Amino acid sequence: MPRAGLTTAAVVAAGAALADECGFHNVTMGLLAERLGVRTPSLYKHVESLADLQHRIAGLAAIEISEAVGRSVQGLAGRDALAALAKAMREYVMAHPGAYTATVGAEIIGQDDPLDIAGRRLIGSMSAVLRGYGIADVEMDHALRAVRSILHGFAVLQASNGFQWAADPDVSFAWMVDFVDRGLRVRSEPAG
């Protein structure tokens, strides 16, 4: 019987693809094995467990997002950079909803966890954009969290069909980018 020639990377990539097709929570060892033309126990030569597979899918997604975002903001600043960053994240989530779902609630394990490294890189890109808006260092953490929250929240809501009825998500997305841009450009004034 000829070997299938699997590797950990190939298994994880197939798992991510399967998640995009069938939904993250429908990825089972059995289904993935079938997809790879192999019996279930064979997968355990490449990943430790289902939980390990899920964690690796999350890591893969995080790396891909951070790379896409990093590329997208190159040479841009201010509103253009913000719009490019948001667009890159959103395009990734729409193309890979299953893999992105893996990152929601994924725990960082150990020190050289790709999930952690990619997360830091993504936050680095966001920081750069925010510095372009003149956000002070003391405010940076808070601004980062706000921007992460709105991008992540939009992604989760859209990926899980949380937006019902009515308006076009594309237009809402553009509106949101404007909204963030306004919030970042206007310095704090006393409420009126």
Add this chain to the structure above:
Amino acid sequence: MPRAGLTTAAVVAAGAALADECGFHNVTMGLLAERLGVRTPSLYKHVESLADLQHRIAGLAAIEISEAVGRSVQGLAGRDALAALAKAMREYVMAHPGAYTATVGAEIIGQDDPLDIAGRRLIGSMSAVLRGYGIADVEMDHALRAVRSILHGFAVLQASNGFQWAADPDVSFAWMVDFVDRGLRVRSEPAG
């Protein structure tokens, strides 16, 4: 053998409590049955399946949130209303992280799904707050989505420990409310 006197509502409430204690994904029929002093199959007299239980927990959380939010914004407007709404949501999520997690990605089923009804009520409260900011009808859907996204995103990130290192989430939260307030008060101007 005396009866336990369970009802669907009691089972769902216990499930929600268990989710808050142990994490939503650790709620199993067996664990919940044990907690209720009953054998696993007995639960099926009150809920149809684990999926049904999870959906009902999501519905319960949605109702509780919408009620808390509705109460909190009574008699307030503008920034005060926004801050109260955000605070109510956040307090619910911190007190009931497991139940809130149930609502993430929960599907609306049928027409009188409590999840749907509560969702509409929550959106109603948000709309009222936004109208207080003078958001025009044509923009309402987009503004709603932006505000939902940032509140939901913050909740998910905090509930899943997504904020690492550094700053106090309380301060970040206050900053975020300010940020949204600024974004809503400043009308669209051409980018500078």
Add this chain to the structure above:
DNA sequence: CAGTCTTGGCTAACTAAGATAGCTTTTGAG
């Protein structure tokens, strides 16, 4: 108060999925 019907709980058993043990065979290094 007795009979009976509904219903909530039980035990027993089935299924699906994750996981492990241990065998076999490919395959690459020396």
Add this chain to the structure above:
DNA sequence: CTCAAAAGCTATCTTAGTTAGCCAAGACTG
């Protein structure tokens, strides 16, 4: 060519969800 590591397999075990069918608690009726 030899042989050891690695990759795949079958068989088996465990756990959790679920169903079937029994039995008794307790409410309703005559």
